[in-house]
Amino acid sequence: MTFAGGKLIWMNGEIIPWEDATVHVMSHALHYGSSVFEGIRGYKTPDGMKIFRLTDHMKRFYNSAKIYRMSMEYECDELIQVCKDIVVENAFENNPYIRPIALLGLGPPGLAPKADHKVDVAVAAWEWGAYLGSEGLEQGVDVCISSWQRVAPNTIPAMAKAGGNYLSGQLISTEAKRLGFAEGIALSTDGTVSEGAGENVFVVADGKIMTPPSSSSILTGLTRDAIVKLAEKIGLEVTEMAIPREALYLADEIFFTGTAAEVTPIRSVDRIKIGAGSRGPITKELQEVFFGLFSGKTEDSEGWLEDVSSKAS
Ligand SMILES: Cc1ncc(COP(=O)(O)O)c(C=O)c1O
Numbered sequence: 225m226t227f228a229g230g231k232l233i234w235m236n237g238e239i240i241p242w243e244d245a246t247v248h249v250m251s252h253a254l255h256y257g258s259s260v261f262e263g264i265r266g267y268k269t270p271d272g273m274k275i276f277r278l279t280d281h282m283k284r285f286y287n288s289a290k291i292y293r294m295s296m297e298y299e300c301d302e303l304i305q306v307c308k309d310i311v312v313e314n315a316f317e318n319n320p321y322i323r324p325i326a327l328l329g330l331g332p333p334g335l336a337p338k339a340d341h342k343v344d345v346a347v348a349a350w351e352w353g354a355y356l357g358s359e360g361l362e363q364g365v366d367v368c369i370s371s372w373q374r375v376a377p378n379t380i381p382a383m384a385k386a387g388g389n390y391l392s393g394q395l396i397s398t399e400a401k402r403l404g405f406a407e408g409i410a411l412s413t414d415g416t417v418s419e420g421a422g423e424n425v426f427v428v429a430d431g432k433i434m435t436p437p438s439s440s441s442i443l444t445g446l447t448r449d450a451i452v453k454l455a456e457k458i459g460l461e462v463t464e465m466a467i468p469r470e471a472l473y474l475a476d477e478i479f480f481t482g483t484a485a486e487v488t489p490i491r492s493v494d495r496i497k498i499g500a501g502s503r504g505p506i507t508k509e510l511q512e513v514f515f516g517l518f519s520g521k522t523e524d525s526e527g528w529l530e531d532v533s534s535k536a537s
Contacts, residue, residue, distance in 0.1 A: 367400065
């Protein structure tokens with residue numbers, strides 16, 4: 225099955241047709257997972273097309289590259305501008321998803337790349353609807369605890385959004401789907417809750433909102449951070465804490481956050497009904513303030529919505 229998402233892709237300094245944006249089969253990244261990437265969403269708002277937390281995503285992109293000592297020949301501001309340009313050039317009718325990627329390309333064979341190993345950089349974009357289904361956003365999704373644990377600390381760094389990390393995500397997500405669930409949640413190697421295959425997890429119990437800390441092998445999501453800040457704005461406090469598996473079964477509400485999943489309620493875990501088995505009131509309230517950013521109902525007091533027509537400085 226092929227996929228032609230957008231019309232144009234920016235690759236190594238040029239905007240080229242989608243089908244021409246290819247890499248060599250001997251690229252280091254294909255063999256060893258040595259790529260870093262981002263997932264960013266654009267939203268059509270009453271004030272035009274905006275990209276949510278573009279600068280923060282691109283900072284994380286460069287941080288992921290830093291962990292792997294991968295140097296790109298482009299400055300962060302240049303690639304921020306490219307993300308805006310590629311959205312404009314593709315003239316999307318619906319909300320786009322933007323995917324910057326840097327990968328170790330064709331170079332001398334061997335595991336440890338030389339400092340001057342070629343790094344290919346690309347930014348693609350395509351229209352992408354609700355990751356876990358639009359029905360899931362309202363009704364909630366059914367998830368399972370994965371038999372696969374998340375990467376242990378000091379093995380593969382969870383805070384880097386690197387291609388290789390997503391072998392863990394693929395095992396978790398594929399197992400969940402094979403068993404008839406929308407998504408899987410993985411535990412950390414200490415047995416406490418880590419995160420979904422591509423989403424952070426929040427738990428509501430007795431009016432208290434909790435989410436696992438960065439030490440629980442999570443990618444520190446920007447949506448997670450946005451929800452913590454938006455919750456504060458409406459008078460709700462989020463506590464970062466280690467969460468035992470069984471606390472999920474006993475929760476009043478659980479929800480996922482992520483660029484792809486946005487804010488998605490979870491209605492059951494391992495076929496155990498969470499709360500009333502439907503979207504809970506706190507999840508609904510947080511969805512409203514989150515999606516309100518894009519409809520204009522929530523004030524963008526943090527400057528998270530970045531205009532595609534403004535020039536990156
Ligand atoms: C493993 C993982 N955890 C969490 C997230 C959520 O991060 P963000 O909200 O920055 O998209 C993602 C998505 O990027 C992810 O892949």
